[in-house]
Amino acid sequence: MKAAVGGIVHESSTFATQVIGTVTAGDFTVLTGPAMVAEFAGTNTGVGGYLDACAEEGVAVVPALHARAEPGGAVEPAAYRELEERFLAELDTGCELVLLDLDGAGVVAPDLSLEVLLVRAVRAAVRPGTAIAVTMDLHGNIPAELTELADVTVGYHDYPHTDMAARARTAARIAVAAARGRVRPRTRRLRVPMALPPSPTDGGPALELRHLVKSAEQEPGVLACTVFHGFPYADTPQAATTVVTVTDEAVRLGDAVNDQIAAWLWRHRARFLVGTLSPEHAVEQAADGYSLVVADASDDPGGGGSGDGTYLLRAIRNRGIRACFATLYDPAAVARATEAGVGAVADFELGGRHGKTSGEPLRVRAKVRAITDGRVSHADVRRGRYADFGRSVRLSADGLELIVASRRLPVLDPEIFLLHGVLPERFPLVGVKAAHHFKSGFAHLGARLVTADAPGLTSRRIAELPRTGPSAALWPMNRTAVFHRPSATHRPE
Template sequence: MRVVVAGIVHESSTYATEVTGRTGEESFAVFTGEALVEEFQDTATCAGGYIDACRRGGARLVPALHARAEPAGAVSPRAFEALCSRLLARIGDGPPADALLLDLHGAGVIAPDRSLDAELLRRVRNLVGRRPVLAVTMDLHANPPAEVFDLADVVAGFQEYPHVDMAERARRAADVALAALRGEAAPVTRHLRLPMLLPPSPTDAGAARELRDLARAMEDRPGVLACTVFHGFPYADTAHAGVGVVTVTDADAALADDVNRELAAWLWAERSRFLGRPTSVEEAVGAATPGAGRPLVIADAADNPGGGGCGDGTHLLAALLDTDVPACFATLHDPGAVAAAVRAGVGATVDVTLGGRHGERCGKPLPVRATVRALTDGRIVQQSVRRGKKASYGPCARLTAGSVDIVVASERLQVFDPEILLLHGIQPERHAIVAVKSAHHYRSGFAAVSDRLIAADAPGLTSRDVRTFPHRPPVDGFWPLDPHRGFPADAQARHHR
């Protein structure tokens, strides 16, 4: 079995496009051929899961091209065309594939509002035809158009947020594809979309955990090969935004429909539990109890680079600087401040203005006098989400201003775990407050540091209150933007190949 592994991965915020511009080709990390295998094997990523499944399943692995950029504004058409052309050339180089395993996000947007994922799948199908089995993994926060489920034979999304199950879900998608090749399964994929927007909701607690467990229980039913509830990505103002339920069965469309309807009915009935009340920055900082033994870990959720946030929002940092509570903060995206620290050198005192360079949502720039404690290259190996995968924050500086240690970074990147703090000699457990640029992924990486975890909300490109963002039709009529929106009684799962 000749199995091609490839992907173009991007989570695109149309609101970020308006602030930071479109995402260009230079923003993508691209790996081809054996370099793809070397980069991703033995990592908790989708590509890593695909590689593992091919090896375990006795398939001949053909690594084509994998491109990924950090979440940001919509991808420029030129960048998409360049990357897509390279990917298609790699797929078409050699004998025909028996199967293709694609790593996609599901909320990729080609500027201004086309689905990157649907467009890529359409071109792949045009190249290879209908014969090869095409399996796709997607993020829990995907906004997949209906066309995706006509083009792909198997679609499996993450069930966990934090996304600690990337490799596991990729293995499931690959196993179904390989079973289809061996004649052991005939996958049928069905999709049901709900007119609702959900704020980012971690699956380790509350209603989101119950929904996750329900989807897992569905996969234990005879004949169900994969089941995913896509929470959707509310920061993409496109016609594809919203919640979707997707079930893959073994030649049983009626069973897939029943599973989708059952999950959709539960989610609609419990929808109000997903809203909650956002915690303000002031409330979060005020919850700290110095001397309690374990720190309070606060996520700067409204400025999460992992959702397209600018990474230089100052609302939470300003609140920390206004207190005398021992705190550490990682990371503030400010290449200029890093350069100033490098020029001054370790041990020097510098006067710098930090962050706040992308409009009112990001807060005001903060003038501080700080001591340069450390300078690093910002390179780490992730230990929770995407475990084993290398990452770089670019050149970084540790600055101490008052009672706050601040890691300032040259690259905009979410904080998943304590590694970037440790790289700068910061022991998080020694602080009363540990603040990180993240929404919920930090919950996995910092669980060993403390069981006191809070996501703070403020103005920002990834504010939890999705009602504060403008939306165009048809999404502007979705719940909770329209609190009176009723469950669509005639909602039926479309028939897909």
């Protein structure tokens, strides 16, 4: 038995499209053949999980194509067409299985589902009866057509996404069992007319929801269950929270599980709207003697943020406490520091290139302490994968150690600090461009971890974003939204 493995991965913010533009083919890192297998083997990623499952099940892997770009605006149609053509050219259509690593929130401009387009093309290319499995981010916006095209749909349970490989293994095992005639997977989907703000599953209602979903997976006949929180930064027809359950033939069981979980989610929806901390209030919690890690959550490059927002950085400077910060996206500043050289002192205008969502540029006189290639290996989320921040520099100014990068990436762990000779645990305050994935990567420091929210493309105050499209009808943007439970499948809780 052979399995084709690959995917096209992008998390697309339609709000980012208006600020930083669309995503081109050149923004994607593309891997094929043995290079793809070598890149993902042993990693905590979707493809890494697929490779593990195939090895365990005795299934030969036939690499197709894997393309991924960092979150940003919607993908240009021409870019998507080029990637789809390349994917289909690499796809072995004689395989019994196709295992796809997707995001779930990909948008081909202006508002088409990237995932539906790709799975539709794959389904048309392969032989009838080929089992197709997809594994996606918990933040996916899942249209009905996607679950109809794929035999198996599985999403992450955890946010931060520490279970990417584990969930891909689950999807692959179900698909292998289906191809061998051991199960007949049936996928049921239930849309809930709401959008959730980013909600980590390490506490609060998101943790309770995670427990509920994992309990459902223990029921006889349930092969997999996922609550896709949705991606609230895409104002598209696909945007919504969805519950997806895969059962062994038992369609009514899938509907009943979805109904029960969706009812809980709707009943508890207000609990997901927790208060936010301003950058000023967040940094006020820092003091000498212990470390505070503050995430610049409203400007998270991992969710489509511009990466050059200065609100948190300015609050840190105004606080006057020793701090380190990574990373500010500013290629012009990197070029200026590189030209000046290590040891030089120069004046810089940092960040603030995208209007209100970025804030005003920060003017500092700083010493260039280090210049690097910005390439690190992730130690936690995406363990084993390399991250390329591009040419990066360390600037020192009045007790602040600032890492400035020429590529827009989230900071998931301390590796980019360490590359520049900065030990975060030695600072009372550590600032990172991230939303929530940083929590697992920095947990070993024993520091307090908080998130700050300012004007930005990834603000947690999702109801305040300028929506003009379909997502405006969802709760909490529309506080009068109504969810009609499928009464025919209702099962008492």
